[in-house]
Amino acid sequence: MSGGEYFANVWSDAGDEGQAMLKAIVRGEAPPQFPNARAWLNEHDVLNSNGDFAVEMVRRWVKTKCV
Numbered sequence: 001m002s003g004g005e006y007f008a009n010v011w012s013d014a015g016d017e018g019q020a021m022l023k024a025i026v027r028g029e030a031p032p033q034f035p036n037a038r039a040w041l042n043e044h045d046v047l048n049s050n051g052d053f054a055v056e057m058v059r060r061w062v063k064t065k066c067v
Contacts, residue, residue, distance in 0.1 A: 021038065022062045
């Protein structure tokens, strides 16, 4: 699996609520409160315990997806 496939899978698996959260964070906005999506993003090491991206490369990929 390539990096692009990995990021696309994370994006897809995050679902609409997780995607909305990631978009808000990358834009510097307060993310919507979706507890189940937040838990999934934390469990899969997309977000850290502070609610920010755990890995900078994921942030960069989401940013290119949202622009």
